[in-house]
Amino acid sequence: MxxxxxxxxxxxxxxxxxxxxxxxxxxxxxxxxxVTYNDKNNLVSLKNFVKPTMMFNSKYAHRASSSKTMQSHFKELSKECKKKIKNINCLEIGSNDGVFIKNFSKKNTIAVEPCSNLANLTNDMGYITYPVFWNQKISNKILNKHGKRNLIFSANTMSHIEDLDEVFTSIKKLLDKDGVFIFEDPYILSVLQTNSYDQFYDEHAHLFSYLSITNLIKKFELRVFDVKILNVHGGSIRFYICHNDGKYKKKRSVSRILNIELKNKINKFxxxxxxxxxxxxxxxxxxxxxxxxxxxxxxxxxxxxxxxxxxxxxxxxxxxxxxxxxxxxxxxxxxxxxxxxxxxxxxxxxxxxxxxxxxxxxxxxxxxxxxxxxxxxxxxxxxxxxxxxxxxxxxxxxxxxxxx
Missing domain, CATH: 3.40.50.720 (NAD(P)-binding Rossmann-like Domain)
Known part of the structure; x- marks a missing residue:
């Protein structure tokens, strides 16, 4: 590497x-x-990672619901998910103050949120929320207690986790046969195009591209079947991921985004x-x-x-x-x-x-x-x-x- x-x-x-x-x-x-560039998998990461408990704890201040833009953004995504997936049983990794999960049934929705002050908010709303960091241990606990999920969602959280291999190992086990893992995070190409260097800070352990995510998930027999570029947070990218043998066909957007990234030479140091x-x-x-x-x-x-x-x-x-x-x-x-x-x-x-x-x-x-x-x-x-x-x-x- x-x-x-x-x-x-x-x-x-x-x-x-x-x-x-x-x-x-x-x-x-x-x-x-x-900030570093990995020329083997095209991933952009911090060189020095900050201990997670120093960043995500009971004093965590950010509230996603404080923005009307984000409220509307997640409401629209929830509608899209309901059209795509029948009888949703949802898991959100990094649920913050519930801005996304509040659009889903309390009976079939589970959340994981390491900041206890935020986990308390969604627990009080009636959603089962585990106040821990995402890893294989909590993934196995959810699998044994609640079963597999046909929708796993995460917003602005995957980029926070240092060990991405553990992330995708856990999700691979927990994702239903024809389930969908959707996540969105700041997009490295948007950062390069807008000179938004402030997207690099302690919480952003990584910044993703289609190229880097594709390279990362190959060994877990997962694939990206759709991808969208978003305006939120100064430019984000949303990935739709399923098992290699999942029912979802690859959308044209995948080839289009790949061509854009290659044209902009994000694979060149x-x-x-x-x-x-x-x-x-x-x-x-x-x-x-x-x-x-x-x-x-x-x-x-x-x-x-x-x-x-x-x-x-x-x-x-x-x-x-x-x-x-x-x-x-x-x-x-x-x-x-x-x-x-x-x-x-x-x-x-x-x-x-x-x-x-x-x-x-x-x-x-x-x-x-x-x-x-x-x-x-x-x-x-x-x-x-x-x-x-x-x-x-x-x-x-x-x-x-x-x-x-």
Missing amino acids: TKKVFLNLGKQPVTNSYLKNLDNLDKEYFYNLK QTYKNFANKIRRSKKKLLKILKDIKKSKKLIVGYGATYKSSTIYNYCNINSKLIDYIVDTTKNKQNKFTPGSHIKILSPIKGLHKEIKYIFLAAWNFKKEIINKEINFLKEGGCFITHVPYPRTITLKNVRKEIS
Whole structure:
């Protein structure tokens, strides 16, 4: 196995480790965020993995249901699943706050969620939820107690798991003869095309392509029969996987996506080296925009204390001297400080007022939703700042082009 480092994003904190105060900063944990390309299976991974219990625990802050975009996204997928599969008995790996499973029968649905605070939410909703990490042990327990599943689903979780061989071994055993394993995660080609280097952080142990997943699942006698490119989370890919002898015929989308990936040379290490050069230039441009604004003594507010933004702030050395504070609707992030960069997080009610003229779109993957929500900010002369696909400002004058 040959892994080659192509990007070094420096020292980074655990993205979920929001600080209650700025005492004892010498104890704050950091790791080296380097990204590798495996020229044997085309998989993009972190060089150094963070211990799962440091990232996924009872303090986990992200709530998928807080986004209307994601609520609608998963509701539409649930409708598709019900059309495709009769008498669904569903398992979700990484159920978060139940944004997907709430669309299915409580009687025939099981969830696995290692963050106990989130597992408690779905258990309270009436769904059997195991508060553990996904591995062969829990897979065998579910198989023995509940039987095989004809639908296994996972969103933004497979990319979090270091040992992918164990993942697919477990799923192979648990998936019914004509069952479907559907999962979606950030797409490496979207990252390369949009220069969204903030998709690399502690939780994203891997970023997938059709090529890499196909190479990974061969030895488990599994195959991809359909694949879709999604707009959510800044560009994701959804895989539909079945047993080699499953009833599903390969869709045209599979060959189409393969051709796109080969055309974009995601199987060439030089592609990733070129990407790294773009990211270094992006850092310089973003810092120039922020520093020029601060010279005029204006406030800059971050919009969304996202996990992805932790990579931006720490790689670009952005702190409270450049971003005055961040607003976020997630209550258990409010009145805390961002990891590593130590920027205060406030509620939008407290933080967004008429004096604010510059907002940095940390949650750029929800750009359209945010701009539509805050359109009056632009009408009153405000300006958004974004770094994807390149650092620039968004005003009322050019907003239509940005959200079309």
